[in-house]
Amino acid sequence: MLIISEPKEMQLLANNLRKEGKVIGFVPTMGALHQGHLRLIRKARKESDFLVVSIFVNPLQFEPGSDYNRYPRRFEEDRYKCEMEGVQAIFHPSVQNMYPEDFSTYVEVEGLSKYMEGEFRPGHFRGVATVVLKLFNIVKPHFAVFGLKDAQQYYIIKRMVRDLNLDIEIIPHETVREPDGLACSSRNEYLSEESRRQATALYKALKLGKEMIFSGERRSNKIKEEMKSFIKENAPTSKIDYVEIASTKTLEPVETVVDEILLALAVRFPEARLIDNFIINADEGYVLNEKI
Amino acid sequence: MLIISEPKEMQLLANNLRKEGKVIGFVPTMGALHQGHLRLIRKARKESDFLVVSIFVNPLQFEPGSDYNRYPRRFEEDRYKCEMEGVQAIFHPSVQNMYPEDFSTYVEVEGLSKYMEGEFRPGHFRGVATVVLKLFNIVKPHFAVFGLKDAQQYYIIKRMVRDLNLDIEIIPHETVREPDGLACSSRNEYLSEESRRQATALYKALKLGKEMIFSGERRSNKIKEEMKSFIKENAPTSKIDYVEIASTKTLEPVETVVDEILLALAVRFPEARLIDNFIINADEGYVLNEKI
Numbered sequence: 173m174l175i176i177s178e179p180k181e182m183q184l185l186a187n188n189l190r191k192e193g194k195v196i197g198f199v200p201t202m203g204a205l206h207q208g209h210l211r212l213i214r215k216a217r218k219e220s221d222f223l224v225v226s227i228f229v230n231p232l233q234f235e236p237g238s239d240y241n242r243y244p245r246r247f248e249e250d251r252y253k254c255e256m257e258g259v260q261a262i263f264h265p266s267v268q269n270m271y272p273e274d275f276s277t278y279v280e281v282e283g284l285s286k287y288m289e290g291e292f293r294p295g296h297f298r299g300v301a302t303v304v305l306k307l308f309n310i311v312k313p314h315f316a317v318f319g320l321k322d323a324q325q326y327y328i329i330k331r332m333v334r335d336l337n338l339d340i341e342i343i344p345h346e347t348v349r350e351p352d353g354l355a356c357s358s359r360n361e362y363l364s365e366e367s368r369r370q371a372t373a374l375y376k377a378l379k380l381g382k383e384m385i386f387s388g389e390r391r392s393n394k395i396k397e398e399m400k401s402f403i404k405e406n407a408p409t410s411k412i413d414y415v416e417i418a419s420t421k422t423l424e425p426v427e428t429v430v431d432e433i434l435l436a437l438a439v440r441f442p443e444a445r446l447i448d449n450f451i452i453n454a455d456e457g458y459v460l461n462e463k464i
Numbered sequence: 465m466l467i468i469s470e471p472k473e474m475q476l477l478a479n480n481l482r483k484e485g486k487v488i489g490f491v492p493t494m495g496a497l498h499q500g501h502l503r504l505i506r507k508a509r510k511e512s513d514f515l516v517v518s519i520f521v522n523p524l525q526f527e528p529g530s531d532y533n534r535y536p537r538r539f540e541e542d543r544y545k546c547e548m549e550g551v552q553a554i555f556h557p558s559v560q561n562m563y564p565e566d567f568s569t570y571v572e573v574e575g576l577s578k579y580m581e582g583e584f585r586p587g588h589f590r591g592v593a594t595v596v597l598k599l600f601n602i603v604k605p606h607f608a609v610f611g612l613k614d615a616q617q618y619y620i621i622k623r624m625v626r627d628l629n630l631d632i633e634i635i636p637h638e639t640v641r642e643p644d645g646l647a648c649s650s651r652n653e654y655l656s657e658e659s660r661r662q663a664t665a666l667y668k669a670l671k672l673g674k675e676m677i678f679s680g681e682r683r684s685n686k687i688k689e690e691m692k693s694f695i696k697e698n699a700p701t702s703k704i705d706y707v708e709i710a711s712t713k714t715l716e717p718v719e720t721v722v723d724e725i726l727l728a729l730a731v732r733f734p735e736a737r738l739i740d741n742f743i744i745n746a747d748e749g750y751v752l753n754e755k756i
Binding site for chain 1 (some may be wrong): 471473482519550564566567568569570571574593594597598601602604624629630
């Protein structure tokens with residue numbers, strides 16, 4: 173397995189692979205690899221001749237005062253996991269490599285970045301879109317796999333790829349969960365034992381919302397209020413940033429549940445902020461990110 | 465010569481050319497090709513196996529109330545000129561092809577876009593950076609040639625390419641001028657006979673500024689004032705948007721002329737707004753965009 177830190181070196185490799193007709197797969201990560209990442213890697217492995225995993229904690233997507241400094245970094249463990257999964261190369265640049273001192277170019281995906289995470293983490297999606305575009309230009313993949321736990325990010329990246337004519341297929345992967353339903357996240361390990369126990373309320377609240385929709389409830393406010401009450405009762409030490417129901421086309425909040433909607437929430441525990449969501453097809457009655 | 469309007473078709477062609485090891489050259493234009501464009505095309509032709517010229521009047525870079533609608537469009541004439549120059553393909557998309565209805569992704573190059581044209585044409589460079597990035601992703605060139613008449617645009621594109629890790633060489637081309645010194649521009653044809661005559665004052669003012677610098681004058685204000693007076697006297701029906709002296713590193717105005725500076729101006733005639741500039745190496749005493 174190759175470990176590459178220089179963008180130019182990665183590009184040279186990608187150019188040669190492409191000339192040989194090899195299919196380059198890509199899984200961008202911030203490291204601290206968990207089961208969620210490993211499932212993405214396995215999916216990408218199957219579809220590629222050469223799989224690149226990037227490990228880069230991107231300062232640009234951490235808003236001021238957030239957990240950039242304490243975000244877990246454990247390269248040796250991640251490297252071992254990638255090796256075991258048959259990854260062909262890790263791209264692992266330094267911050268200086270990615271952001272020279274007078275760096276000044278940013279990508280904005282307007283509209284889709286306005287609500288939910290975009291509202292509570294100003295600048296976050298600008299940082300995500302910018303680094304993902306850079307990584308795409310460096311790794312030159314044919315396809316990239318993104319987990320649907322970060323559903324808003326997925327929609328934003330899809331839009332960016334279409335709008336900027338990137339010749340890259342964006343493949344979604346279902347949300348991977350712990351046995352008790354908590355969505356896998358590198359931030360779960362921040363949680364105290366008590367918070368970890370309460371955190372299962374997020375998944376349960378999503379299931380509650382889903383059941384209401386599948387039972388015919390179409391009033392967003394009604395569903396959101398029930399979910400909030402449930403979280404307040406079952407995760408009393410947490411604070412809710414939002415529980416939202418949004419159109420998957422525009423990510424704008426909707427008053428009435430129709431067609432396909434994103435049911436998303438963000439909750440702050442004393443040690444960590446967690447997000448989770450269901451992409452729900454209300455008409456046909458299934459949860460999209462439980463099955464792809 | 466191929467005429468391609470579909471981005472996907474152009475990408476497929478580019479992928480195949482790259483697999484064959486061919487060097488793809490690129491000259492992006494808004495059409496209405498003049499001597500300036502043709503010189504860029506000749507330069508690009510020499511260095512490429514396959515030369516693509518794009519012809520696309522990009523609505524995104526025209527600020528409200530500007531000349532988007534009356535900008536000259538003469539595809540058949542441009543096509544003939546490209547054919548004569550040995551261009552291999554024209555990429556000529558429709559506006560709908562480039563900007564679907566819910567298009568929402570924009571590229572911003574901060575800092576460099578703040579002054580001069582950026583100040584007088586808000587949104588202009590966002591439109592330029594966004595369309596150039598799209599065109600790069602569609603044409604997939606190894607290099608692209610940009611004329612230095614649009615010096616600020618050149619610096620912004622260079623920065624974007626570096627910041628976003630685009631694997632593309634940006635090649636500058638000296639400013640091409642009419643016999644009387646007026647920089648070639650598709651907008652020159654808007655000018656009345658009288659304005660066309662007065663417009664030579666722009667080049668003469670730049671030469672005046674240059675001579676002051678080469679004679680040892682280092683005070684920006686002094687140089688700018690002399691140039692403005694000259695323009696007012698010799699192009700009395702025009703209005704000056706700016707005469708500026710800026711660092712070529714940051715494009716920020718400088719009080720004192722040192723190292724390499726951009727001496728730039730924008731002037732509005734009743735029929736058209738014109739820009740021109742010299743990139744001046746003050747220490748070694750030459751004008752960069754008169755010789756490359």
